[in-house]
Amino acid sequence: MKKFVLKKEEPRKRPEDYSIPYADLLNKQQLDAVFHEKGPALVVAGAGTGKTRTLVHRVARLVESGVKPSNILLLTFTRRAAKEMLNRASNILDERCKQVQGGTFHFYCSLLLHRHAEIIGYPSNFTIIDTADALEVIQFVRTELKLNKKKKRFPNKNTLLNIISTCINKHLDLRVVLQEQYPQFLEQEEKIQQVGLAYQEYKEKNYVMDFDDLLIKTRQLLTQHEDIRIKVASQNQFVMVDEFQDTNKLQAELTELFSSVHGNVMAVGDDAQSIYSFRGADHQNIMDFPERFEGTKLIKLEENYRSTPQILNVANNLLKQASFKFDKQLYSEIKDGELPALVQSSSEHDQSRFITQAVLQLREQEMELNEMAVLFRNGRDSFDLEVELNRKNIPFVKYGGQKFTEAAHIKDVLAHIRVLVNPMDTIAWNRVLMLLDGIGPKTAQDLFEWIRLAKNPYRLDLSDTTSQSYIDQLKVLSKLLVALKENDHSVAKVVELVVDYYRDFCKDRYDDYPKRLKDLEAFVNVSESFTSLPKMLEELALDPITATAVDTEQKTKEEAPLILSTIHSAKGLEWKHVFIIQCLDGIIPSAYSVEDEEQLDEELRLLYVAATRAKDMLYFSYPVLAQSAYGDYFTQPSRFLKDMNNDLVEEWKLVEEEQQQQIEEGNQQQLTD
């Protein structure tokens, strides 16, 4: 027999061994990160220094070197970010990159939990509840425990949920959270504990999980079941976590568990951009990373490729004002641009006129609308501007406003689908039943007791708690649910049938029903992209569609719109011209943060994030007069802008056309005199 000796294939180690010219596309430090092989690594980087670009190329590089895409896990802050990164990696390499496991921590945890639900005592059809649902449950258990009528002041449902969630996300005892944040409720510690336990029991009994549960139960699953941890972590040969500064303690722990077999974990982050501490994020996670992961290789990215030096000077000035100092100075080789503008207007409305007219002027100079963005601290800060943009027919989308799926009418429709998927979901049943005339919380509760034990929970007309006043309506509802359960309709068909049923309720309940009915039609269209009802519920809970996303989907053929965004939702994005409006003391920094040094620093970082989104030109704008119910009052510009001298920003004055004409005529007159 003849032998043919197969040569050992050398692993590709150097950039030259690959088809993508990495060395031409990346700087030395970025290359180090992209070609980092085994063990933990931490990429600490400033704004615009190419973190996203590095992660995208690392995904492509790993896939190109032969790692199976499903063995790579990319965790990002939003699902949109993961999708975009994997699309970009596919564009530079090939479609295989789309098979990489990508998404948020919550999304990945949900995936693992659905796969292994039975082990932790849940059925695989458990539902995920959003904050509004969680608040309803808290209110319910609070009433059950008769804590709503206490003489002494007791925290309201929002505060209770906040306290419970802070304990979980920051990994703190209730006593510590109360001492630090709510000392006025220390006396009520025991009762608050009771609410926490009752809330937990309620969720377990009804097979629902809130966002925090997704993280906690995953930790429980992986720490208590060694075999599952090994299985999960074996699959994750390479783990990458973006925006590590905005992860919380629990997420840091999960990162460790997910990568515990191979130990190949790369975290990427910028401590100066940490803006989510109010949700329990802890930028200390970045500093602690080398301790948590022994042998961490530290890579620093320092050159900014996004903004002009003038914009970076302003960003550096902002960082200098922080009381917790940063060892960071951004620089760029980009050619000089204009000084950022500090625009003072007489009123909020004049500010809106300025933005609208500046945007129109830029559009006339051939700049696309979606290359410009208007950023603000709170969703409501853009209301006046939205009216003005509408008046001038300038299309825009808004990021960070109310979520489409959080609107009451959409939640009503979704509740019907939730009971189809999980008949134990009381919160959804309550919504469904209380739509019917004559059914209040008590009857809904009685009906639910029946549902819990019924052979077919959808045959509500057979329940013994029916009364003449609503029996006919129950029959219609039962008919719908039974038919939907028995037929194998597509997701869109189910949504359409529920919407048909719901239309009259919508008309009865809401004066603005025409707009809401349009939303419902749009929702039927959106639902076409889902393959199953549970998948749709999971995706919508974890990645709610924004209100405007639905509008824009219908308008895709028209001009790409101007971007309006809260600063929180502008994370990771960039535009040529960025206008930051309402730069006022009391707004940024917010009035609630001025007493607390740490919170004040977070507000400063927020302005830093906003400023570093700009590539070519940055505008800070503020009105000197604000309106309130009690009349107009003088404002103070943001304290963060006070130190900016003429070397850093240029002051812009808004002048009315007639005024300008008068000035010009005056000058003309003087010349002729």
Ligand SMILES: Nc1ncnc2c1ncn2[C@@H]1O[C@H](COP(=O)(O)OP(=O)(O)OP(=O)(O)O)[C@@H](O)[C@H]1O
């Ligand atoms: N080596 C490079 N050569 C050319 N352009 C680069 C390089 N690195 C990054 N860029 C460009 O700089 C810009 C900022 O990069 P990227 O968005 O990856 O930064 P980032 O660190 O993720 O920013 P941020 O954290 O502020 O959102 C992008 O337009 C990117 O294409």
